[in-house]
Amino acid sequence: MDYLDAVKVLRDISLFSQLDQSKLKLLAFASDYQTFEDGEILFLAGDPSDAVYLIDEGEAEAYVDVEGQDITVATLGKSDLIGEMGIFRNRSRSAAMRAKGQLKVIRIEGELFIQMVTENPEAALGVMRALSDKISKATESYEELKASIAK
DSSP: OOHHHHHHHHHHSGGGTTSOHHHHHHHHHHOEEEEEOTTOEEEOTTSOOOEEEEEEEEEEEEEEEETTEEEEEEEEOTTOEESHHHHHHTOOOSSEEEEEEEEEEEEEEHHHHHHHHHHOHHHHHHHHHHHHHHHHHHHHHHHHHHHHHHO
16 A cells, blocks of 8 residues: 555544644554454564554454463454554553454554654544443443353
């Protein structure tokens, strides 16, 4: 993907849609467009949190190892943000992430992502909304699991 295509992809993602053109260009120039095939690993639990990923096409699965078995904890799709929690917490990855089918992402270095969020209130609000959605979905999944165990 060339630089101008990356700018368009970023503009189409609500998180960055309000950024001015010069900041979008900087983000696109400093980012890396990557393609993963089905089952290919983006990162493993315990890896350093050095970047975030924005999904352009496809889906990714977050999973954890429980007694030698992979348990899927979330499936993310187009325009979803991956890896921001580790960046904000300055901690290693809490789960592994793999492609579910072909996956196309924009990889943004952690320092640049933090800079964009702290310097742009619109981007910060977008991240807060994305994190709130993730917390809400995790809470719903927990309640469903709890109800199914109680039966």
